[in-house]
Amino acid sequence: MRFSFFIFLILLFLCGQGRSQEDHSIARRWMDVMLRIVQEDGQGPTVQARNYFHTSAAIYDAWAAYDSKQETYFLGKNKRGLELPFDSKFKKISTNVDSLRNIAINYAAFMILRMRYEDYGSKGRTIDFIIDEFERNGGDQKYMDDDYLEGSPEALGNYIGNYVLELGLNDGSREEDRHESEGYRRINPNLRPELPGVGELRDPNHWQPVEIQHYIREKGSDKTLKDWNFLLIPGNTEFLTNFWGEVIPFALEDKEGPFPIHLDPGAPPYLDSRDTISSKNYRWGFQLVQHWSSYLDPDKTKIWDISPRGITSMEGQIPRTVDEYKAYFERAENNERGKAAKNPFTGKKYAKNKVKQGDYVRTIAEFWVDGPNTSSPPGHWLQFLNKVSYHTDFKRKWKGKGPSLSQLEWDVKSYFLMTGTLHDAGIAAWSIKNHYDYVRPITAIRFLADVGQSSNPELPNYNPFGLKLTKGITELVTIDDPLVGANKEHLNKIKIKAWRGPDAVNDPLTDTAGVGWILAENWWPYQRYTFATPPFAGYVSGHSTFSTASAVMLHHITGSPYFPNGLETFTATKNEFLQFEEGPSEDITLQWATFYDAAIETCLSRIWGGIHPPVDDIEGRRVGKKVAENAIEFADRFFE
Structure with missing residues (x-):
């Protein structure tokens, strides 16, 4: 029997639980609460990364306040003019410091999360489990005092929580306005994906909002989808948190508005009227996405x-030139993974793991999607951190050196640094997204198809700015083609071999769209129809930025690029894991030796899923690496 979508999410969440919850620190228990509530919340990855960070930083300060040798982050500091005075000689009312810390952490986390998700969340949900966790740890909602000087750990937690909430109203996030988009000047009108083409597109270099409400209503009326109505979320045509570069960062330079850009990677390739190198690179990138769509077939025999x-490493090998880009993605398309690697913990070569190509690429496209009703891209990496931290063979040595830390100290410090890095990744990526406002594949591919073919001026529908023809992948509709239409209205249009889209799926419990010839003007990314493409510009990829930054940071704090025992896995069950069509056709076990393996798979999954062209991915990786390096430099000063 097929799992429901919610059961899948629960299983993914539980995979990071490790040892029994009795062994979890209070910091871990509150992280689990955050991961759970983010799954139920409708806000985007930038907002969630900020909430993860603010709560984790408050937890860190509630812990550090009881040790004069530990630096604090909020206490005694000034953040953009808002001060939080702190007397480190406040009265200690017990020699059991960890018990005091646990109480202060409990109050600080509760105050922030209750306010953030009860008052400022984007849709109705219960926060009962936040209250339950608080009271399970001995909390009293009626205790509101924040005068910590007499030694009350409850008051200290309230003191920190109150400051973070006040800071949140002045940190550039526009929290009081529900983080609503502001100042974005849209260039293109909405795209309705159920209709051919791109509508009245004004500029193919810029983001086009995707309006899916009409299509949701049409598809949702099918009686076979009655149990899936919780997926029918409204399409968002506003640029999500376009102003996020203005938010107070963790380790990046604090740049106040309007619309600053962090770690600028330079412009992506644009389509222009002179058919320049930039135009050629634009067409190459988006046509690669279109071509990769032809692999999304469970019947693929490869x-x-x-x-x-050794899948292509990010360590010093992020492509820079166009030739390097093309060589890199050719290797990725052919699954060139280098020589068989040895597990450094066992000394044995990793066993082969043979799967159908079409099953694999569909599985990773969905596993890493981290869209609505998930713990978000930042949360996915925090789950990995949990799996590492609570692995029975993991030694909690900071940067892999020195004495082992207590579980509480490890959790507090690792969450603080990881969430700060993820917060900065969101700030950097969205500042770039807003600045360049770059087009998504669903618009670019359809537009290029509307323009025509650029391969042969002797053939019909020629235009030097159109798609290149490739036999078996991209061709012209001929007179006897099944796609030509009853009145030959599609004659000489571009057809492509690609995933056939959500209209080919009547019942996601039993149907598979498969790959076949479609009119290029009707191309869809490999996503469920309620989330055809994210509500913000493409360049740079948020997934690539978050995942690369996380991999670098996990390597830094653990002292090793490897998962414990040199292998981490996730099994996608046959005909149960995929949610918007049946599949995979057999069990698929994803495997990663290193954090970089997982990060690279995340990055490539967004191309297989039709969400990003290569430039979004590669430059996102480069930005993510810089984000992590800034955070590491900050952390080394801060902790040492």
């Missing part, structure tokens, strides 16, 4: 080995 075998 077999891939997806074991950890």
Whole structure:
């Protein structure tokens, strides 16, 4: 029997639980609460990364306040003019410091999360489990005092929580306005994906909002989808948190508005009227996305080995030139993973893990999507951190050196640093997204198809700015083609071999869209129809930024690029894991030896899923690496 979508989310969440909850620190228990509530919340990854960070930083300060040798982050500091005075000689009312810390952490986390998700969340939900966790830890909602000087850990937690909430109203996030988009000047009118083409597109270089409400109503009326109505979320045509570069960061330079840009990677390739190198690179990138869509078929006979075998490394090998880009993605398309690698913990070569190519690419496209009703891209990496931290063989040595830390100290410090890095990744990526306002594949591919073919001026529908023809992948509709239409209205249009889209799926419990010839003007990314493409510009990829920053940071704090025991896995069950069509056709076990393996798979999944062209991915990786390096430099000063 097929799992429901919610059961899938629960299982994904539980996979990070590790040892029993009795062994979890109070910081871990509150992180679990955050991961759970984010799954139920409708706000985007930038907002969630901020909430993860603010809560984790408050937890850190509630812990650090009881040790004069520990630096604090909010206490005694000034953040953009808002001060939080702190007397580190406040009275200690017990020699059991950890018990005091636990109480202060409990109050600080509760105050922030209750306010953030009860008053400022984007849709109705229960916060009962936030209250339950608070009271399970001995909390009293009636205790509101924040005068910590007499030694009350409850008051200290309230003191920190009150400051973070006040800071949140003055940190550039526009929290009081529900983080609503402001100052974005849209260039293009909405795209309705159920209709052919791109509508009245004004500029193919810029983001086009996707309006899916009409299509949701049409598809949602099907009786076979009655149990899936919780997926029918309204399409968002506003640029989500376009102003996020103005938010107070963790370790990045604090740049106040309007619309600053952080770690500027330079402009992506644009389509222009002179058919320049930039135009050619634009067409190459988006046509690669279109071509990769032709692999999303469970009946593909090519077999891939997806074991950890050195899939193209990010360590010093992020492509820079166009030739390097093309060579890199050719290797990725052919699953070139290098020589069989050895597990450094066992000394044995990783066993082969052979799967159907079409099953694998569909599975990773969905596993890493981290869209609505998930813990978000930042949360996915925090779950990985939990799996590492609570692995029975993991030694909690900071940067892999020195004495082992207590579980509480490790959790407090690692959450603080990881969430700060993720917060900065969101700030940097969205500042770039807003600045360049770059087009998504669903618009670019359809537009290029409308323009025509650029391969042969002797053939019909020629235009030097159109798609290149490739036999078996991109061709012209001929007179006897099944796609030509009853009145030959599609004659000489561009057709492509691609995933056939959500209209080919009547019942997601039993149907598979498969790959076939479609009119390019009707191309869809490999996403469920309620989330055809994210509500913000593409360049740079948020997934690539978040995942690369996280991999670098996990390597830094653990002292090793490897998961414990050199292998981490996730099994997608046959005909149960995929949610908007049936599949995979057999069990698929994803495997990663290193944090970088997982990050690279995340990055590539967004191309397989039709969400980003290569430039979004690669430059997102480069920005993410810089984000982590800034955070590491800050952390080394801060902790040492």
